[in-house]
Amino acid sequence: VMVWLRRCTHYLFIVVVAVNSTLLTINAGDYIFYTDWAWTSYTVFSISQTLMLIVGACYYLTFTGVPGTAPYYALIMTVYTWIAKAAWFSLGYPYDFIVTPVWLPSAMLLDLVYWATKKNKHSLILFGGVLVGMSLPLFNMVNLITVADPLETAFKYPRPTLPPYMTPTEPQVGKFYNSPVALGAGASAVLGCTFAALGRKLNTWTYRWMA
Numbered sequence: 001v002m003v004w005l006r007r008c009t010h011y012l013f014i015v016v017v018a019v020n021s022t023l024l025t026i027n028a029g030d031y032i033f034y035t036d037w038a039w040t041s042y043t044v045f046s047i048s049q050t051l052m053l054i055v056g057a058c059y060y061l062t063f064t065g066v067p068g069t070a071p072y073y074a075l076i077m078t079v080y081t082w083i084a085k086a087a088w089f090s091l092g093y094p095y096d097f098i099v100t101p102v103w104l105p106s107a108m109l110l111d112l113v114y115w116a117t118k119k120n121k122h123s124l125i126l127f128g129g130v131l132v133g134m135s136l137p138l139f140n141m142v143n144l145i146t147v148a149d150p151l152e153t154a155f156k157y158p159r160p161t162l163p164p165y166m167t168p169t170e171p172q173v174g175k176f177y178n179s180p181v182a183l184g185a186g187a188s189a190v191l192g193c194t195f196a197a198l199g200r201k202l203n204t205w206t207y208r209w210m211a
Helices: 004-026 039-063 067-089 104-114 121-148 149-154 180-210
Strands: none
Touching: 004 039, 004 067, 004 180, 039 067, 039 104, 039 121, 039 180, 067 104, 104 121, 121 180
């Protein structure tokens, strides 16, 4: 009974974390209407995606103890995002359908650290957190480059009920005055370790609760 209870709890955790991380990713990964604050949004959203990826990937990886489970978790996020975006796209909302699976290479680095250090949990938190935090904002730039021009898309798909904060405005440059990739990578590298530790701790709590 306890084995099945543990398994069900594990799958429940994975679904909850994966779904919520996907929802955050969807809302934090579309640069369609980001005009005035494109770079600022990119930096903040790169950080949020990094943290949601690493907490779930660390939990999944340390819970199962199977090589490749961190990239598998990233794949779950990617597929969930594709499904949700397809639904919105079919409803006529001007989201770009394609999302580059930017979480996969970062998750592969996390997985590599875990197994290269012989399942050392502290190395996973420290080195894995830094690597994911520094890599994902760089990979996430691909999404920003491939997305349609915000102003062009906004005027192509006029919506009379658009809220004020989504109204197209003349884009401004240099809100942060620095590279958004470097800024996002720096902040994510620091916060990534914290969330890697959280994902690891979630695994411990789950086992204790199951006991």
